[in-house]
Amino acid sequence: MTPLPHALRLGTRRSLMATTQSQMVADAYMQRTGRAIELVGITTFGDVTKAHLAQLGGTGVFVSALRDKLIDDEVDFAVHSLKDLPTTQDPRFTLAAIPARHDHRDALVGPRKFADLVPGARVGTGSPRRVAMLSALRPDLEYVPIRGNADTRIGKVTSGELDAVVLASAGLTRIGRDAEVAQIFEVEELLPAPGQGALAVECRADRADLVEFLGVLDDPRTRSAVTAERAVLNALEAGCSAPVGAFAADDGHTLNLTAVVVSIDGREAVRKSAAGSPSEAANLGRLLATEMISAGADRLMGEQSH
Ligand SMILES: NCc1[nH]cc(CCC(=O)O)c1CC(=O)O
Numbered sequence: 001m002t003p004l005p006h007a008l009r010l011g012t013r014r015s016l017m018a019t020t021q022s023q024m025v026a027d028a029y030m031q032r033t034g035r036a037i038e039l040v041g042i043t044t045f046g047d048v049t050k051a052h053l054a055q056l057g058g059t060g061v062f063v064s065a066l067r068d069k070l071i072d073d074e075v076d077f078a079v080h081s082l083k084d085l086p087t088t089q090d091p092r093f094t095l096a097a098i099p100a101r102h103d104h105r106d107a108l109v110g111p112r113k114f115a116d117l118v119p120g121a122r123v124g125t126g127s128p129r130r131v132a133m134l135s136a137l138r139p140d141l142e143y144v145p146i147r148g149n150a151d152t153r154i155g156k157v158t159s160g161e162l163d164a165v166v167l168a169s170a171g172l173t174r175i176g177r178d179a180e181v182a183q184i185f186e187v188e189e190l191l192p193a194p195g196q197g198a199l200a201v202e203c204r205a206d207r208a209d210l211v212e213f214l215g216v217l218d219d220p221r222t223r224s225a226v227t228a229e230r231a232v233l234n235a236l237e238a239g240c241s242a243p244v245g246a247f248a249a250d251d252g253h254t255l256n257l258t259a260v261v262v263s264i265d266g267r268e269a270v271r272k273s274a275a276g277s278p279s280e281a282a283n284l285g286r287l288l289a290t291e292m293i294s295a296g297a298d299r300l301m302g303e304q305s306h
Contacts, residue, residue, distance in 0.1 A: 007036035008210075011066045011075030014041040015149045020174045021199055022079045025099065025217065032216050040075050042066055060086045067093060070204050077203040077214055081171075082195035082226055085202075087234035096214035097201040101222040102170035104197040104247060106130060106190050108183045109172065110157045110164030117141060121163040124156055128264055130166050132243040133190045135266030150175055166190075170197035191245025191260045191271075194229035198222055221250040224278035225257075231285025232259045236292065242301055246285075250278045259288055261297040270297040 008029075012022035019039065026037040042065055063085055066078040070093065082098065089095070108114050108123075117123070117138070124146040125131060131143045144162060146153055150171055156162040157180075169184050201217060203210045229246040238244045238261075246259040255278045260271040270292050276284040289297075 007038040008077065009040050009075040010037050011040050011042050011069045011078040013062060013066070014043060016175050017150055017171050018079075018081075021081070024174070025079045025199060025201060028099070028217055029214075033213065035213075040069070042069055042075075060084075067202075070202070076207070076210060077201060080200045080202060082198040082200040082230075083168075083193045085195070085200055087194075087230045092205055093202050094205045094211050095200050096203050096211045097216070097218040098223040098226060099199050099201065099217045100219040101198040101225070102173065103168075103184070104192045105169045105187065106166055106185045106192060106196075107169040107172055107181045108164050108166055108185065109154055109177070109180050110162075110182050112164070113183045114138065114164075114185075117163055122161075124153060124162040124165040127166075127193070128243045129193060129245055129262070130190065132262035132264050132266045132269075133245065133260070134166070135264075136262065136269065137189060137266075139266060150177065154180060168192070168196050187247050187258070191258065192247050194233045194244070194246040195226045198226050221252065221278070224248075224250045224255055224281040227281040228255055228257045228285040228288075229259070231282045232257070232289045232292075235286045235289030236261065236297060236301065238301060244301075248281070248285075250281075252278075254278070255281055255284060257284055257288055259285075259292060261292060261300050263300045268296075268300055270295045270300060 010022055010026055012018050022039055029037055063080055069075045119140040120142060122142045122144050124144045126145050126147045150167055153165045157165055172178055172181060201214050203214060225248040228248040232246045233244055236244060243262045243264055248255055248257040254275050256275050258273040260269055262269040272288055272292050274284055274288045
């Protein structure tokens with residue numbers, strides 16, 4: 001009998017959301033290929049620091065520790081939330097699979113729907129994108145910066161410190177907290193972060209065998225959609241903490257993309273849509289960003305830092 005190859009080592013952050021989504025991916029590979037996969041928990045700087053994420057230079061704090069373990073050959077591959085990945089791809093790594101996306105939308109957690117919150121109600125979110133777009137809808141609410149894992153954030157509603165918090169719907173489903181969702185925002189109200197709800201399976205670019213193996217979970221329609229969304233963010237030279245939303249959908253023939261940049265007070269916005277071929281996803285995103293810049297998007301982004 002041929003001996004079984006060693007189990008593949010999947011590096012994951014240790015939070016409940018990260019381990020749950022990593023286990024989902026591991027199970028999917030085991031089901032498709034029969035290959036054993038072992039989760040390896042890694043503590044990242046973003047998990048231990050108490051500083052506000054925006055002050056850490058935003059992107060990549062959750063990602064770099066996992067990448068270090070790939071380089072040191074302590075793990076074979078890693079699963080990230082795609083929205084946490086910097087838009088400039090590091091050539092040492094390959095996104096071997098982008099599995100089918102889960103819910104891309106944002107959700108309100110708490111006892112009341114957004115329209116039913118009383119004026120002055122305290123809504124927790126650390127995301128300038130969410131603050132800007134929600135301020136446009138309800139300038140009468142107070143938006144409170146928060147961070148920490150989803151459990152900690154939801155705990156602030158349970159304790160009465162906040163009236164509601166806004167989190168990604170996909171993450172809430174993964175950690176089994178759907179029941180506490182009062183409302184899911186449609187993209188017309190609150191455009192999601194580029195890549196939200198999608199996962200990224202990453203390994204070293206020099207592991208060709210592994211790139212091929214991991215590719216079985218790739219969903220081409222999700223890949224084209226998030227490629228367009230991330231191209232917008234990249235061309236705007238914005239990071240994950242910028243008030244930028246983008247959402248694309250690929251129906252197998254056409255890729256429809258919408259993106260927005262909002263001033264942090266929610267009073268001004270540049271919103272544009274475009275359609276094109278899924279094979280031209282990155283170009284579609286770049287072109288849309290160029291149009292947005294012509295329409296004043298860079299001015300809106302510049303103003304938020306003052
Ligand atoms: N920035 C943290 C982060 N990265 C991915 C998700 C949610 C899950 C996803 O988008 O796949 C979250 C939490 C949140 O925004 O509520």
